[in-house]
Amino acid sequence: MGYNLIGNPYQSYLDFTVFESVNRANLWGSSKAPSEATFAIYDPSLGGYVQYKSGSSRGSRAAERYINMHQGFVIRKTTTDNSTNTNVTFTNAMRTNTAGGGFREDQPAYPLINLMVNDNEGSTDLAILELGRDVNEGAEKLLVNDCKGWLYLHYNNEDYGVLFRDEVEDYQPLWFEAIEAGAYTLTWETANANFEALTLVDNITGTVTDMLARDSYVFEANPDQYASRFKIIIGDFKEIEEYDDPSTDLRTFAFQMGNTLVVNGEGRLEIIDMMGRIMGTEELHGSQSTMPMPQVAAGVYVLRLTDQNRTKTQKIVIE
Numbered sequence: 001m002g003y004n005l006i007g008n009p010y011q012s013y014l015d016f017t018v019f020e021s022v023n024r025a026n027l028w029g030s031s032k033a034p035s036e037a038t039f040a041i042y043d044p045s046l047g048g049y050v051q052y053k054s055g056s057s058r059g060s061r062a063a064e065r066y067i068n069m070h071q072g073f074v075i076r077k078t079t080t081d082n083s084t085n086t087n088v089t090f091t092n093a094m095r096t097n098t099a100g101g102g103f104r105e106d107q108p109a110y111p112l113i114n115l116m117v118n119d120n121e122g123s124t125d126l127a128i129l130e131l132g133r134d135v136n137e138g139a140e141k142l143l144v145n146d147c148k149g150w151l152y153l154h155y156n157n158e159d160y161g162v163l164f165r166d167e168v169e170d171y172q173p174l175w176f177e178a179i180e181a182g183a184y185t186l187t188w189e190t191a192n193a194n195f196e197a198l199t200l201v202d203n204i205t206g207t208v209t210d211m212l213a214r215d216s217y218v219f220e221a222n223p224d225q226y227a228s229r230f231k232i233i234i235g236d237f238k239e240i241e242e243y244d245d246p247s248t249d250l251r252t253f254a255f256q257m258g259n260t261l262v263v264n265g266e267g268r269l270e271i272i273d274m275m276g277r278i279m280g281t282e283e284l285h286g287s288q289s290t291m292p293m294p295q296v297a298a299g300v301y302v303l304r305l306t307d308q309n310r311t312k313t314q315k316i317v318i319e
Helices: 016-027
Strands: 001-005 012-017 038-044 048-051 072-077 112-118 126-130 137-140 150-153 159-163 172-178 182-191 193-195 198-203 208-210 214-223 228-235 237-239 255-258 260-263 267-272 278-286 286-292 299-307 311-318
Touching: 012 016, 016 072, 048 126, 112 150, 126 150, 137 299, 172 182, 182 193, 198 214, 255 311
Parallel strands: 126 159
Antiparallel strands: 001 072, 038 048, 038 072, 112 126, 112 182, 137 159, 150 159, 150 172, 172 228, 182 214, 193 237, 198 208, 198 228, 255 260, 260 286, 267 278, 267 299, 299 311
């Protein structure tokens, strides 16, 4: 039982779906719940760990199915057998050199809310709520972040780092536990839907925040306070129709023109190497931008362009 840090031993991507199927009985039991087969991996752009949940939507901060070569990931063993040690098996079937565009397969686009909390040292913890699903399940919260507070979604007496909900009646509990007393900042971003109303209620102070008019909330917390700190009141929402049209999800949004990189779209552009490290960022404004080619070593990189509605990724070869 407990948390375990494991590394991808291969010079290729590790497909977690295959890893799970091979190691399911030892790690989670043959009758494991959908929430148990998950992992957490460090995301340098957030400064914290993100969790994997199969079928997460575009725009979700959830981790991806494919783990970079030699990258570490954390899993929680939940079996209660009598053995003191559990062996993890790696097979060649887990290896893949083609991890899909931007390391992702085609993804659904359910309405979602990414929720992040930062402590006064800048460390981050994360919780993700996806709506309109045909199931109620998620990724069980893994307490592995360096943040001095834990953020998670509470549903049916379970705590989730990523939660899929078919519908929300009245409100969705958002729980927070402070490990140390201090000031914290809660931020959020929505994707894949236009929400008519979205309201954050602080159950301790009574403060009500319009989440569509603001993108952050600062609060004081200490370990003695109860965990059921917040609730999110969710109004009606309408899914953005463009996500149902594959022609609008352009895989290619950037191209090279001599020593210049041309990018179609606005938002935050990141260049990421094959180890998942962010090698540079740029804030883009307007429908098209030009810039010098990134000054990085020759090789294959991923361009990630994020705006308020969605994230697009594209591989690029720099010579």
